[in-house]
Amino acid sequence: xxxxxxxxxYLIKDxxxxxxxxxxxxxxxxxxxxxxxxxLDAASSGLKAKYLFVTEKFYSSKKKECENLFPISExxxxxxxxxxxxISDTKNPQGIFLVVYGLxxxxxxxxxxxxxxxxxxxxxxxxxxxxxxxxxxxALGLDGLIVSGGCDVCxxxxxxxxxxxxxxxxxxxxxxxxxxxxxLRDNGMSTYAAVVRDADTFVNTMDVSGGxxxxxxxxxxxxxxKVISSCMKKMTIPMKGRAESLNASQAATIxxxxxxxx
Amino acid sequence: xxxxxxxxxYLIKDxxxxxxxxxxxxxxxxxxxxxxxxxLDAASSGLKAKYLFVTEKFYSSKKKECENLFPISExxxxxxxxxxxxISDTKNPQGIFLVVYGLxxxxxxxxxxxxxxxxxxxxxxxxxxxxxxxxxxxALGLDGLIVSGGCDVCxxxxxxxxxxxxxxxxxxxxxxxxxxxxxLRDNGMSTYAAVVRDADTFVNTMDVSGGxxxxxxxxxxxxxxKVISSCMKKMTIPMKGRAESLNASQAATIxxxxxxxx
Numbered sequence: 046x047x048x049x050x051x052x053x054x055y056l057i058k059d060x061x062x063x064x065x066x067x068x069x070x071x072x073x074x075x076x077x078x079x080x081x082x083x084x085l086d087a088a089s090s091g092l093k094a095k096y097l098f099v100t101e102k103f104y105s106s107k108k109k110e111c112e113n114l115f116p117i118s119e120x121x122x123x124x125x126x127x128x129x130x131x132i133s134d135t136k137n138p139q140g141i142f143l144v145v146y147g148l149x150x151x152x153x154x155x156x157x158x159x160x161x162x163x164x165x166x167x168x169x170x171x172x173x174x175x176x177x178x179x180x181x182x183x184a185l186g187l188d189g190l191i192v193s194g195g196c197d198v199c200x201x202x203x204x205x206x207x208x209x210x211x212x213x214x215x216x217x218x219x220x221x222x223x224x225x226x227x228x229l230r231d232n233g234m235s236t237y238a239a240v241v242r243d244a245d246t247f248v249n250t251m252d253v254s255g256g257x258x259x260x261x262x263x264x265x266x267x268x269x270x271k272v273i274s275s276c277m278k279k280m281t282i283p284m285k286g287r288a289e290s291l292n293a294s295q296a297a298t299i300x301x302x303x304x305x306x307x
Numbered sequence: 308x309x310x311x312x313x314x315x316x317y318l319i320k321d322x323x324x325x326x327x328x329x330x331x332x333x334x335x336x337x338x339x340x341x342x343x344x345x346x347l348d349a350a351s352s353g354l355k356a357k358y359l360f361v362t363e364k365f366y367s368s369k370k371k372e373c374e375n376l377f378p379i380s381e382x383x384x385x386x387x388x389x390x391x392x393x394i395s396d397t398k399n400p401q402g403i404f405l406v407v408y409g410l411x412x413x414x415x416x417x418x419x420x421x422x423x424x425x426x427x428x429x430x431x432x433x434x435x436x437x438x439x440x441x442x443x444x445x446a447l448g449l450d451g452l453i454v455s456g457g458c459d460v461c462x463x464x465x466x467x468x469x470x471x472x473x474x475x476x477x478x479x480x481x482x483x484x485x486x487x488x489x490x491l492r493d494n495g496m497s498t499y500a501a502v503v504r505d506a507d508t509f510v511n512t513m514d515v516s517g518g519x520x521x522x523x524x525x526x527x528x529x530x531x532x533k534v535i536s537s538c539m540k541k542m543t544i545p546m547k548g549r550a551e552s553l554n555a556s557q558a559a560t561i562x563x564x565x566x567x568x569x
Contacts, residue, residue, distance in 0.1 A: 186547025285448025
């Protein structure tokens with residue numbers, strides 16, 4: 046095991062870039078995760094790591110768990126607490142980190158089951174919302190998640206909030222969500238756009254009998270006009286209170302629940 | 308307007324304590340919020356502030372909005388950017404802060420409408436979950452939120468995530484949730500405990516025709532045995548996937564939706 050004690054080590058700088066920059070994740074095909082539970086989830090989901098970083102303190106306290114990560118990791122590094130603080134995204138890092146090779150569950154559109162249930166996100170901004178929605182999607186048994194270019198499924202915060210669901214779910218990356226929705230409609234799926242006003246139907250009167258995909262927009266602006274007009278119907282969640290609209294992940298939760306529970 | 312430029316000013320130290328320590332909030336009957344939108348929400352909800360803090364930069368860019376806060380604030384302070392960074396809970400503070408007198412929507416149990424719909428939380432840990440659940444409760448039109456001692460409705464993060472809903476909702480603080488639930492049952496309400504296993508009913512087969520309250524537990528441990536046994540029935544959300552359980556606020560969203568949409 047090599048030892049790194051300098052915060053200025055070139056590899057450590059790259060890890061920080063992987064943590065912070067989606068563009069660097071895309072260029073390298075790598076992403077960054079931390080915390081033993083998420084690292085073990087990655088391992089049990091069949092992912093492979095390029096690097097493992099662990100502090101002496103964490104290794105000596107959780108030897109067995111750490112060693113479960115050794116076979117999937119190409120190179121192991123023992124790091125100082127100082128370096129651990131530098132690369133961590135949290136206030137109190139556990140001291141265990143992986144740099145992982147890109148998710149192979151990011152299938153293309155041809156892997157969609159036209160009889161399945163899917164939720165699609167356009168440019169979701171908050172990684173916690175994406176993570177929470179993925180966790181709900183897995184818990185409720187959706188067939189997969191479709192995400193447009195603007196959603197980053199390898200964001201460390203999203204991966205953490207998903208409790209590993211983003212490793213296991215069928216995630217379809219769509220470079221053009223509008224085109225994808227038209228393709229799915231042409232293949233017999235019902236396509237719905239979640240809107241706040243001028244809806245054709247309520248979420249609890251949607252036809253959920255066959256294959257279906259519901260598109261949900263981002264936190265600030267909702268869905269784009271282009272995506273809305275590519276869907277067969279506009280759907281809304283009836284609201285009684287004064288809150289302007291539901292949080293994107295809470296709205297997605299209600300929509301997924303209605304798709305799966307009837 | 309007085310000027311504060313020192314991070315070590317005694318008042319600034321108190322503001323930080325209000326931000327970080329629930330016990331200090333309870334002792335003083337004050338709480339801390341930041342960001343213009345939340346501050347204006349507090350004002351329009353009829354709250355009064357003891358102190359307003361604003362940076363010169365923010366004041367000159369949003370003069371009118373700031374001046375809407377002057378009539379509700381007893382004392383105004385112009386602070387340096389350095390002080391703004393010290394008291395802020397966020398990475399990029401806007402530069403506007405209020406120290407507010409305790410919420411007067413924290414009614415006691417006698418204010419509950421026995422024909423209404425309520426959600427109760429036992430020791431919710433994550434303030435973002437409490438805030439998101441409050442936002443959903445308001446959007447869906449629940450009659451109120453019951454929170455046990457362990458949930459802190461004046462936490463700055465919870466208030467921010469609630470988008471002001473915690474100012475407007477009817478929030479009942481219960482020092483003993485189990486006793487409260489028995490009292491509500493004795494007054495004709497249906498009381499349900501959300502559990503992961505050994506349930507009597509599913510969330511979508513609950514009787515939601517009359518007054519109802521559903522108790523949801525904390526993120527790690529769920530509801531305590533004491534609270535579960537004080538409810539009339541145990542209820543669960545059917546899950547198909549591999550995720551261990553839903554996030555507390557996503558589970559609460561499904562439960563509230565089922566209470567309000569049938």
